[in-house]
Amino acid sequence: MTELAQSPEETVRPVKACGRFIKRFTRAQRYLHAVLFTTFLGLAATGLPLRFSESIWARGLAGFVGGFGAILFVHKFCAIVLTGAFLYHVKDIVARAFVHHEKGVFWGNTTMVGNWKDVKDLIGHLRYFVGLGPKPQFERYAYWEKFDYWAVFWGMMVIGFSGYAMWFAPFFARFLPGWALNAALVIHSEEGLLAILFIFSIHFVNTHLRPGSFPMDMVIFTGVESEPEFQHKRPLEFARMVNEGKLDARLGEKPEKWQLNFSRVIGFTAIAIGLILLVLTLSAYFG
Amino acid sequence: MSKAAQEQLRFVGKMVHVSLPREPSSVDSRESDPADANAGRARARGVIRDAIFAILLAILLFLCWPGRLHAQDDCLACHSDKDMKNAAGHSLAVDGDKLGASIHGSLKCGDCHADIKTYPHPDKVARVQCLTCHATEESDLKGSVHADGKDHPCISCHGDAHTIFPKADARSAVYPLNVPGTCAQCHSNNGMGQKHGLPSIYPKYIDSIHGYALSKEGLLVAANCQSCHGSHHILSHKDPQSPTFKSNIPNTCGTCHAKINVDYSQGAHGKAIAAGKMKAPVCTDCHTAHGILQPTEAAFRMQSTPICGSCHKDKLSTYHDTFHSQLGLLGGYVETARCWDCHGAHDVLPARDPKSPIAPANLVTTCGRCHAGANLQFVQYQPHANARDRKLNPALYFIRLFMNLLLAGTLTFFMIHTILWLIRARIEQVKNNSAIGGDHD
Numbered sequence: 267m268t269e270l271a272q273s274p275e276e277t278v279r280p281v282k283a284c285g286r287f288i289k290r291f292t293r294a295q296r297y298l299h300a301v302l303f304t305t306f307l308g309l310a311a312t313g314l315p316l317r318f319s320e321s322i323w324a325r326g327l328a329g330f331v332g333g334f335g336a337i338l339f340v341h342k343f344c345a346i347v348l349t350g351a352f353l354y355h356v357k358d359i360v361a362r363a364f365v366h367h368e369k370g371v372f373w374g375n376t377t378m379v380g381n382w383k384d385v386k387d388l389i390g391h392l393r394y395f396v397g398l399g400p401k402p403q404f405e406r407y408a409y410w411e412k413f414d415y416w417a418v419f420w421g422m423m424v425i426g427f428s429g430y431a432m433w434f435a436p437f438f439a440r441f442l443p444g445w446a447l448n449a450a451l452v453i454h455s456e457e458g459l460l461a462i463l464f465i466f467s468i469h470f471v472n473t474h475l476r477p478g479s480f481p482m483d484m485v486i487f488t489g490v491e492s493e494p495e496f497q498h499k500r501p502l503e504f505a506r507m508v509n510e511g512k513l514d515a516r517l518g519e520k521p522e523k524w525q526l527n528f529s530r531v532i533g534f535t536a537i538a539i540g541l542i543l544l545v546l547t548l549s550a551y552f553g
Numbered sequence: 554m555s556k557a558a559q560e561q562l563r564f565v566g567k568m569v570h571v572s573l574p575r576e577p578s579s580v581d582s583r584e585s586d587p588a589d590a591n592a593g594r595a596r597a598r599g600v601i602r603d604a605i606f607a608i609l610l611a612i613l614l615f616l617c618w619p620g621r622l623h624a625q626d627d628c629l630a631c632h633s634d635k636d637m638k639n640a641a642g643h644s645l646a647v648d649g650d651k652l653g654a655s656i657h658g659s660l661k662c663g664d665c666h667a668d669i670k671t672y673p674h675p676d677k678v679a680r681v682q683c684l685t686c687h688a689t690e691e692s693d694l695k696g697s698v699h700a701d702g703k704d705h706p707c708i709s710c711h712g713d714a715h716t717i718f719p720k721a722d723a724r725s726a727v728y729p730l731n732v733p734g735t736c737a738q739c740h741s742n743n744g745m746g747q748k749h750g751l752p753s754i755y756p757k758y759i760d761s762i763h764g765y766a767l768s769k770e771g772l773l774v775a776a777n778c779q780s781c782h783g784s785h786h787i788l789s790h791k792d793p794q795s796p797t798f799k800s801n802i803p804n805t806c807g808t809c810h811a812k813i814n815v816d817y818s819q820g821a822h823g824k825a826i827a828a829g830k831m832k833a834p835v836c837t838d839c840h841t842a843h844g845i846l847q848p849t850e851a852a853f854r855m856q857s858t859p860i861c862g863s864c865h866k867d868k869l870s871t872y873h874d875t876f877h878s879q880l881g882l883l884g885g886y887v888e889t890a891r892c893w894d895c896h897g898a899h900d901v902l903p904a905r906d907p908k909s910p911i912a913p914a915n916l917v918t919t920c921g922r923c924h925a926g927a928n929l930q931f932v933q934y935q936p937h938a939n940a941r942d943r944k945l946n947p948a949l950y951f952i953r954l955f956m957n958l959l960l961a962g963t964l965t966f967f968m969i970h971t972i973l974w975l976i977r978a979r980i981e982q983v984k985n986n987s988a989i990g991g992d993h994d
Contacts, residue, residue, distance in 0.1 A: 319881075391974075397977075410970075435924065436926035443933060445933065449948065456956035460959065460960040463960070467971075468964070468967040468968070476974060477975070
């Protein structure tokens, strides 16, 4: 083992010369994503055995994720944490837009709200896929990222409301008709299924598994992206910052090695759990 | 000489002694002169010699007399030998002490083995006919499912004929606590049952609530095999006379479970059975016949909904769509509503009957048993709503349709989008990186 021990640590991938890293996500945004995917995995793992309770794996998975007694507790616990994160996020948006009067929250180049450019980007991107045009130039948030965001936003409201309606059914029945309780389960399970299928297939591939990001886009864990990658992926935002002279203000620290490794462990675990749940879901759906 | 043979001789001796004294006394009365004592003593010695000869003759006669081979001790002279076997290898040994203590202890061997009168015995010995005394039992048995048994029908259950005890005696094979084990000789997963193609009953029974009460608690009142099936006159459950014939089962179980039988007879299922509608369930359809479980246990709650659903198929299907079922199917959870939690168990009644727990006026109470704070709006929830039925539940139908279209539409669009993207990205990657698979950083 002497040769291995004496050899330099990075033999396969030498550290690249270009040293500059550009910040894309704040610490709060990264934590929000971490809370979101942790609780989402928890909700999916405890919700799927209920949704597909007649499948062969339902009882096994229910036992694995905490047993029959704990499955509802885990589901409700994750729901409360996620609700808290959601409310904190809404509060943050409102504060940024209306208290601190931050520009570009609801419109402009940096907004999460969909606009005409996103429609043009979508069409342009599809044309680019089939070789009918050039690759569209993306700003801070591309149209599929905005879709991901709003899908989650809408999903949390729909799933959350229907979930709480079932949890506190006698209370909600004071101002909802009886059939709404029937509807709540249909909506909750269908929307939950959509979220699970979407996140574990479309979001995983678009964001992490496609060539160019494979096997995982680390930016949501580290918050920074190398300058060439940033320039390649967000050409419009990069050009705008260079023109406005704001690039220096966006420079971030190169992520530490432990930080990268830790992020990889967490990220790959999440992706692996998601893919297992996806396979189980599909097997129950088509099996 | 064996102990029994010694006793036999002693016994014969006693009989002779009893009859002896008369002879010497008559001699004494004639020979009253003391001077003649010597001559008399000599004559007396001659008489005693004669007497001893007579005794020996009597013993010989007694031993050779064929009609005397009836008392147990005669037979036990040979049959107490534990290793005694016939030509076929079957044991011919009889334990005299046990026989004496058994209910047949006062009988003579010949009372049952009537064809064995002499020694040596006849070449072919007839099978013992218990009906000589037990005529009713024998005729009951003849009409039962056990009529064509090749083994001796009585001793198969009652055990060795020489050690039969009354059924209230704990040593009896048909003592209540011993009955299941006795029947299990054939009705279990042993060779005998499999040979005759009999279903294995004993393991189910002994793990049931009845079996537990009997074997673990030793409850004599707990149902054993013969409590439901009878003993000698056991009939197939297909026989209308059988206590296990479908329409007779409520009364059979009702022998002990009287209150439940009354409830059942007033419910929809009981009325249907009474009216001859044989598709309606009786006790055993839900509780099963032998593997009866405690109804509050998770295992029973898990197995019972499919049983109701085997007739009420549409209701089971819509129940499966509900949260009650989803949680219930995962096991463990005993709290989630199963069929009878809402409908009642034995006195099941239709919703139009005001006594039914699902009658509209009773719903708040019924739902409120689990859902504290249930109100009139809450109980409008439909536990059997069908989101696939447009006429029955239009609102639910369209909500489900919308959700499904949303799901299918979103996924289809992005699936195409992603696949096209993957192809394009791979083409660009190969073009830019000379087909090395790309740089991940």
